[in-house]
Amino acid sequence: MKTRTIRLILWAPLVLFLVFVGLFASGLIRPSSSTIRSKLIGQPLPEFALPAGVPGKPALARSDFTAGKPRLLNVFASWCVPCIAEAPQLVQLRDAGVEIDAIAIRDRSEDIAGFLARNGDPYARIGSDKDSSVQLALGSSGVPETFVIDGKGIIRHQHIGDIRPEDVPALLSAVQSAQ
């Protein structure tokens, strides 16, 4: 080989090293996104029937989502702190005419009742999912999450994390386009 080519080859390890440093640095500065989206968007809501979360409020089943009107399905828990933060936005959505049902994850009815008394109650129905099995069937990986379900029971949209005031218009339009 010519000395010139050899000299160029000698630079290769350093270049490779710098590439790795760059990779590590970008991983440290901007870690890969940790939100796992449900793959069920555009697909029918899975079959489920949950017992009532609080006495005096209806239980929740899949058949409640096929009445022809889009609804929000809010996955929450009384022990979940961001759920407190999104409560005013859910009330705002309810006041705007959106019908909201909820699944309470790993919760007790007295705790749910306390949560609703403290943070407002925007829900038409609450199902109690004590072993997260419906949450897993939905492809949801945490609380809070909110799904937009159209009138035929098809999942149209998933909002991961608490609903901030600035998220309300997008959710309203997602509900409207699910008509």
Added chain:
Amino acid sequence: MRRAFVVAVALAVAAPAFADSLLPAAELANTALPDAKQEAKAKALMTNLRCLVCQGQSIADSDAELAGDMRALVRRRIAAGEEPQAIRDWLIARYGNWVSYDPPLEPVTWPLWAAPLLLLGAGAWIARGRFRRRRVGPN
């Protein structure tokens, strides 16, 4: 100074605050199935499924509540006679290939599978060059 040290130690050993529910773990989250064969099947699948909230761990290793609920789901379905592959497919349909530690061979993942072979080939090629030079070389 001493107080600062105590605070530093307290911070170093503090566990991250997980928001946890007040409910006990699901029935089958930490209890083996009575049938040892079924339990072995369930265990093998659990070490192959990624925990959704503690993303570097399998659900077999994780103490997160959702991981416990996923273990219970796996055991429940295995006990009902479902095959591990069917349970894995059920989860992949909801969370994507991400949830499994056994990525399928797809156009996107083929570099992952080909890389070890390519690297081994490159290593063999380099080694061959070196050995040959030594045999032929004057020193």
